[in-house]
Amino acid sequence: GEDVEQSLFLSVREGDSSVINCTYTDSSSTYLYWYKQEPGAGLQLLTYIFSNMDMKQDQRLTVLLNKKDKHLSLRIADTQTGDSAIYFCAESYGGSQGNLIFGKGTKLSVKP
Amino acid sequence: EAGVTQSPTHLIKTRGQQVTLRCSPISGHTSVYWYQQALGLGLQFLLWYDEGEERNRGNFPPRFSGRQFPNYSSELNVNALELEDSALYLCASSWVGEQYFGPGTRLTVT
Numbered sequence: 001g002e003d004v005e006q007s008l009f010l011s012v013r014e015g016d017s018s019v020i021n022c023t024y025t026d027s028s029s030t031y032l033y034w035y036k037q038e039p040g041a042g043l044q045l046l047t048y049i050f051s052n053m054d055m056k057q058d059q060r061l062t063v064l065l066n067k068k069d070k071h072l073s074l075r076i077a078d079t080q081t082g083d084s085a086i087y088f089c090a091e092s093y094g095g096s097q098g099n100l101i102f103g104k105g106t107k108l109s110v111k112p
Numbered sequence: 113e114a115g116v117t118q119s120p121t122h123l124i125k126t127r128g129q130q131v132t133l134r135c136s137p138i139s140g141h142t143s144v145y146w147y148q149q150a151l152g153l154g155l156q157f158l159l160w161y162d163e164g165e166e167r168n169r170g171n172f173p174p175r176f177s178g179r180q181f182p183n184y185s186s187e188l189n190v191n192a193l194e195l196e197d198s199a200l201y202l203c204a205s206s207w208v209g210e211q212y213f214g215p216g217t218r219l220t221v222t
């Protein structure tokens with residue numbers, strides 16, 4: 001069945017770049033998403049990319065999509081302590097309005 | 113513009129009881145999705161409603177049910193609560209494409 005895989009932990013120093021990786025299985029996914037979850041909070045939509053794009057940049061965030069390898073990455077430039085959170089990769093199942101399939105989340109720790 | 117709202121924020125129930133969670137989508141959004149975030153299990157899709165109809169259902173037993181009202185708000189009902197139903201229940205809404213999440217309802221079953 002559909003599956004989304006992410007590494008569970010990432011630790012970086014403040015000011016460095018963070019790269020969070022994700023692989024997915026559903027080749028019909030129309031949208032691929034990155035969400036951020038801070039402790040005790042809901043999910044905040046960070047950015048998303050259409051499946052016909054290779055790259056999307058939004059301020060400090062860069063999303064790269066390799067459709068051939070079904071690999072998605074999120075790069076956070078100049079990582080700050082406020083970026084410490086869990087980051088979830090998600091693919092839409094069955095089209096643009098389908099439910100989301102989430103990875104288990106990558107916990108990003110930013111050390112000062 | 114108001115975001116997705118959910119109520120209540122927290123609740124504590126006893127095993128065997130029933131619970132109703134509520135969600136109000138962003139104005140203009142017709143789809144509502146329910147997800148369960150249980151410790152150690154990640155985010156699991158529960159139910160998707162669009163225009164008042166159930167469009168898809170995740171791998172959950174029938175005691176998880178819901179509905180969507182004409183104003184697009186939604187309820188999630190869980191009957192015969194079990195300890196493993198303790199989780200954060202997240203509601204999301206969308207029109208086409210990106211889903212926006214509410215803050216969640218934390219359910220504890222004792």
